[in-house]
Amino acid sequence: MATHVRAEAPPAARSSWRSRLYRFDLKASPYAFIAPFFLCFAAFGLFPLVWTGWLSLHYVDLLKPDVMEWKGFGNYTRLWSNDQFWTALRNTFTIGVISTVPQLLTALGLAHLLNYRMRARGFFRVAILAPYATSIAAATLVFVQLFNPDYGFINWMLDLVGFHPNWYSDTWPSQIAISTIVTWRWTGYNALIYLAAMQAVPKDLYEAASLDGANRWQQFTRITIPSIRPTIMFTIIVSTIGATQLFGEPMLFGGGVGVSGGSAHQFQTLSLYMYELGWPSRQLGRASAVAWTMLLILLLIGLVQFLITRYRKRNELGG
């Protein structure tokens, strides 16, 4: 059939073939260009996600991952009735709050200061990102020394005013110490994001406000904050995800007892609990159940944040 057509009207056929090829090129090549990412994502993102979900419904020994025993939702109900899981969830939440809130507030303040005209502004803007570029292991090692209860710098200072907390074994001090490492690493990064957003706020807004007699603080709260609200929302979401997955800092801070988060699990996060179940205890199925539970918790938090944003937006439009 094809040869027949070609024989009868070669020029027309060729041109239509070419135009079809051209159209195909136009339509298909964008997909070809983005294909590497999606192939990568399917292989290293989507497949592990689905596979982990499947594993979470089984008993699987880490050493024999090919032998699976069906458990249904047994791994999940077992989590529900497990004290250690709730401790880990509570720790993840408290460490998340005491690291994220000061972190974002400080970042906002720093960004505001860096937004002013001042000497060596470029230097400060680069310097503020230095902690972010430091490896977790290196930073944690330094903080472990600082927080050493007997010989560390921090207790040496606190001893002068009569405090002597044990930064490893006591619940709140150990969680504060870990939050300090997180805050130290991420404040500069968030400050730079805020700074970029602040620079996009039109200058005439500030001029108009100062003509109206608004002081610096009023300008900050009435112009800056509302203008960069989407960016603030973004950093809150990113830090929440980071806080939920907190792993390296408590693991390294705890040293030999890092995986179990201290002798009474006082700073064990969900990620550490997942690791403890999956590797030292070899129960891959239950570790997968923790992983999926973490994902569900994140989605839940995301949903709440989304609803709040939408509610506020609607209110603003209405008012």
Added chain:
Amino acid sequence: MRTTSRPRRAAVLATVAVAASALLLSACSSGSDSAGSGSGDASAKVTLTVGDFGTFGYKEAGLYDEYMAAHPNITIKYQTTQDGQKYWDALTTHLGSGSGLSDIQAVEVGYIAQATNTLGDKFVDLGKAEGVNASNWLPWKSQQATTPSGALIGLGTDIGPMAICYRTDLFQQAGLPTDREQVGKLWAGDWSKFVSAGQQYQQNAPAGTFFTDSASGLFNAVLSAQPEQYSDSSGKLVYKTSAGVKTAWDLAVSASKAKISAGLRQFQDPWNAAVANAKFAAVVCPSWMTSSLSKYGGEAGKGKWDVAAAPVASNWGGAFLTVPKAGKHIKEATELASWLTAPEQQAKVFTKVGNLPSTVGGLQQPAVQGAKLEYFSNAPTGQIFAASATSIKPAPIGEQDGNVKTIITDNGILDIEEHGTDPVKAWENVTKLIADKTGH
């Protein structure tokens, strides 16, 4: 110039995209193209890889170079992980998937029971290999690496027979003897005498110092001398009813109650600092512990330490070399593993890094028997540890032992020491955690 830049950029982009997809595809299909040539030809070039953790000392003692010089067709590459737990985590993953393995993989004694019981079929039976004789090793050492079906899957490298390291300056200030013979007599034969000596020390102790570093260390030491530990001979967990665990737990709790322990977690930062600042006087000391003490003690501690015999001979630590079946050069790897663990090579390693030989012949080498440690007041450590090694009584080990030990020491005894938890409640907590972590 300007006009040409655009198409060129598009071309570059396209090339990158194509290259990236190609890379991705090849990454997915790797493994098939790197199949080895087998091990038929004796003169063929062979590259052997060795994976280990911590300090095995083969590189330090020049053994790889020596072997390569004697076997010109063999090239040895090695990969060392510092953290033993992380090494084992990665190794189990690799064994499960059958890829990423070295030709020789080291396994620590804490995990060897998992290897023999659950992963036995992943390793080559070295007992049948040419030139390997299981009776060259201390009998309990080879026994630990033997699977239920009788295959020897690991060749012993080093062992950790125990002694007690103590600070002569602190002992003197507290009015205890300082001579290593007399110190040994203080507690000879019974670990509870060690606790009594601690109470005696504490009465006249220099301010701010403790007799020993941690009750967990004491627990490990007492337990490892017991004929019944966490598991019975069939590998079943019996820790709840085990007489050995009860003895060790009670003694560790009594040490904590008597306040003779500094309550530190061994090898953690505060422990290192306490060694440097002479905050405890005695520590349970497997042969490999001496290097940690001299490392953290520094110049200030030199000549202040000495080594005395432990109350009861027992072992803490040590490792094996295994040959995974997934390797491409099994024959050559077996030969290398056998050579590395032979008595002469073990003695060389001991001289260089202090890992005590696990072969009977290795322990009798003059280099071992005559060894003294300058840092520890020239104590004849070779003799002390070798004597302890030959009188060790073996106990059955099970595959959950490592897990159970971690929970009892880190979430039980350390919890009592750090938070003053009631021992009865701490034990309840421990049994709950163990049931959770080891049950289906």
